[in-house]
Amino acid sequence: MTSLTVYHGRMPRRPHSVDSKTRRQFGVHYTSEVNIKKLIGPLFLDDLRAEFAGIKDSRDLLRDFHRKLCTLTFFDPACGRGDFLVVVLRELRLLEREVLGAIEPEARPESRVSVDQFFGIEIDADAARAVREALLLIHFAHRTFPWSSEVEGAAAVHCVIIGLGAQEVSHKTIYEYAKIGGEPRAIAASRINPYLVDADDVLISRRAKPLCDVPVLWEGVHALDTGILSSFTEDERRAFVAREPQARRWFRECLTGSDLIHGVKR
Ligand SMILES: C[S@@+](CC[C@H](N)C(=O)[O-])C[C@H]1O[C@@H](n2cnc3c(N)ncnc32)[C@H](O)[C@@H]1O
Numbered sequence: 001m002t003s004l005t006v007y008h009g010r011m012p013r014r015p016h017s018v019d020s021k022t023r024r025q026f027g028v029h030y031t032s033e034v035n036i037k038k039l040i041g042p043l044f045l046d047d048l049r050a051e052f053a054g055i056k057d058s059r060d061l062l063r064d065f066h067r068k069l070c071t072l073t074f075f076d077p078a079c080g081r082g083d084f085l086v087v088v089l090r091e092l093r094l095l096e097r098e099v100l101g102a103i104e105p106e107a108r109p110e111s112r113v114s115v116d117q118f119f120g121i122e123i124d125a126d127a128a129r130a131v132r133e134a135l136l137l138i139h140f141a142h143r144t145f146p147w148s149s150e151v152e153g154a155a156a157v158h159c160v161i162i163g164l165g166a167q168e169v170s171h172k173t174i175y176e177y178a179k180i181g182g183e184p185r186a187i188a189a190s191r192i193n194p195y196l197v198d199a200d201d202v203l204i205s206r207r208a209k210p211l212c213d214v215p216v217l218w219e220g221v222h223a224l225d226t227g228i229l230s231s232f233t234e235d236e237r238r239a240f241v242a243r244e245p246q247a248r249r250w251f252r253e254c255l256t257g258s259d260l261i262h263g264v265k266r
Contacts, residue, residue, distance in 0.1 A: 030080050036087045044072075045091055052099060062103045069096050070112045079120030082131030089118060089135060138165040141196045142175040142184060160196060174198060221256065230254050234265045 048069070055061035069092060076084045096113045115135050122128040133140060142161040158180075172192050175184035189198035210216060223230035232240070232251070241248045254266055 030083050033087055036084055040088055040091065048095060052095065056102055059103055062099055066096065066099050066103065069099065073117050073119065075119040077121050079122045079131055081127050082120060082134050085118045085120055085131065086134045089115065133163060138163040139172040141192050143177055143196050144180065145177050146181050223254065230266060232266055
């Protein structure tokens, strides 16, 4: 169902980023949203908005206008990451929402402006995949992967990506990382649940009572030393060991999950 035509194989594969020679050779420079709007306004969007403003009082004309919005087609012959196509799709859907609101103010009908109205050609397979994800396969999820940044000393962050779509589609994709930091494997899915698994929405909820007939847990993870040992801070440990060097071997690091995340040492 993808309307996007992709040619690839001629452009050198690039593991992380486009080098400046390839960038120059293939014209890999993407247009900013501000500049895209400068173009699509005079090209067609301003006319559509003017037409809408002129027919706001006639439901029949609004219905015809809505049908027209759903038949327009858009083509970017060197679509890069799809920036143009994505902005046009969004603007068209915003206009459609206003039109539907003018036809039936109380109703919330589904959008009929479809990604099938959008076409593109792109030589770079990575960029073409990005277009599909942005435009076509917005029903997708990447399971946990490390966020890499070229900034020196960047924080270690792990993310998931969840692509939400306004319309139901039959084909969804889950990207699975066998090795954290490795390449993802795309798995076709019929649904994506909140744990990013192709399964029913079975949610594990918080509960304080045991599921079966077992003694109630009366204490969670807790150091049972009234704080005498576990409350030593790093500075206190150093001061203590300076006074009592033979005590050094008896100190052990003791961390809770929260300490680990917030860099607390004790
Ligand atoms: C200047 S960018 C424009 C991308 C997009 N239209 C935008 O404005 O953001 C040009 C794109 O054309 C692609 N390209 C270069 N030669 C191509 C070719 N022969 N066929 C298809 N795409 C090509 C490049 O990979 C690059 O992504």
